[in-house]
Amino acid sequence: MDWDRLQYFLLVARHGTLARAGAALHVDATTVSRRVSALEAALGQTLFERAPTGFVLTAAGRALVPHAEAMAAAAARVHMAPGGRAGLSGQLRLSVTEGFGNSFIAPRLATFVAAHPELEIDLVASSGFLNPSRREADMAVLLARPRKGPLITRKLSDYSLGLYAPASRPDWQQAVGQAPLSRAGIPVIGYMPDILYAPELDYLDEIEPGLRASVRSSSILAQRRMIAGGAGVGVLPCFIAAGDPGLVRARPEQTIARAFWLALHRDVAPQPRIRAFIDWLDAEVRESRGLLVPA
Structure with a gap:
């Protein structure tokens, strides 16, 4: 052929x-x-x-x-480069959550790009996912393990979430630590329940049963900015909140556990560019274990 x-x-x-x-x-x-x-x-x-x-x-x-x-x-x-290393080329498309794509992968991608300058890399970081089963992406980092399709899947990493308050409101930090949020009179920031794109993001009940957000966005990065700006308190992945001077962990003893899952079509799994990216991503995740799952 x-x-x-x-x-x-x-x-x-x-x-x-x-x-x-x-x-x-x-x-x-x-x-x-x-x-x-x-x-x-x-x-x-x-x-x-x-x-x-x-x-x-x-x-x-x-x-x-x-x-x-x-x-x-x-x-x-x-097409092997001198020294036996594959000179990788072509396109690699990764579908990933907005938060993990923008806050974790994007800042670290320079090392992979430098190692494989001939690769074209598409990072699709948004709410909602492209489907590796339908070849919309080479691979995807998902919030739950897919149960069907010609896919190879495995857990990429656990990660933790916590309740955060704006650093500019120590009164809110104190109130959140002393009383239920439902009685504290503090705005709660979160997702819009009618367009929640994954059930794993419905976690306010794990903070307090029946807790509802009164200030909402479909974007976790927008939620982070709203909390840091003083619009309310809300749940954020710890790796997104880390290092932001505008945020304070309101209840350090209260942690929500979730996981990222890696999925790729069986037919693309042997491709050198796919293997190279997965090896790189695994190494980044291992090195950042303390950021993804703080002690």
């Missing part, structure tokens, strides 16, 4: 449009379209449905993806 045509097919499958695939390959969209059409003609199969929003894999296209991924992995192993 022609690898040249297959790599165009694979990039369209990953990106969903001719323009984005062309940008990744450094060619124009017309070239990508010609190569994909030539592959479909050679196979006698339609690999994509042309939809207004982009290219969507057909059943035949989905069946071809694992073979294309295997050839991509083989091609990556052939």
